[in-house]
Amino acid sequence: MADKDDHERVWKDFAQAVNMSPSEIEKWLETDESRKVGYKPDGGESVGHASGRRIVEIKRKRKADLTGADYAHMRKVVGYVRRHLAQGPHEEHRxxxxxxxxxxxxxxxDPLK
Incomplete structure (x- = not known):
């Protein structure tokens, strides 16, 4: 079981990585652009799109109500964002x-925020 310090670190890292509000994420997830990107293991919803829905749920919870599964997903989100920022296109016009x-x-x- 993760300790309190680990949860605090994950909470802070998640808050830094996720710079969109729940309402901004929900609005984005409704767009065609959102649905067209990402890995779709079964041809349906992409992993990232499903993650966005889960992020909204997590961000709407009180910190005291977060579960171990929530913290695991928060770690996954932080890792994804960090990796893709490091790998991404660095030419501003792209x-x-x-x-x-x-x-x-x-x-x-949103890397433009």
């Missing part, structure tokens, strides 16, 4: 309409 940005937004991070 970012606004890129699949890279759209994928990150499915995970709750």
């Amino acid at each position: 970012i606004p309409g890129s699949r890279w940005r759209y994928s990150l937004m499915n995970w709750g991070h």
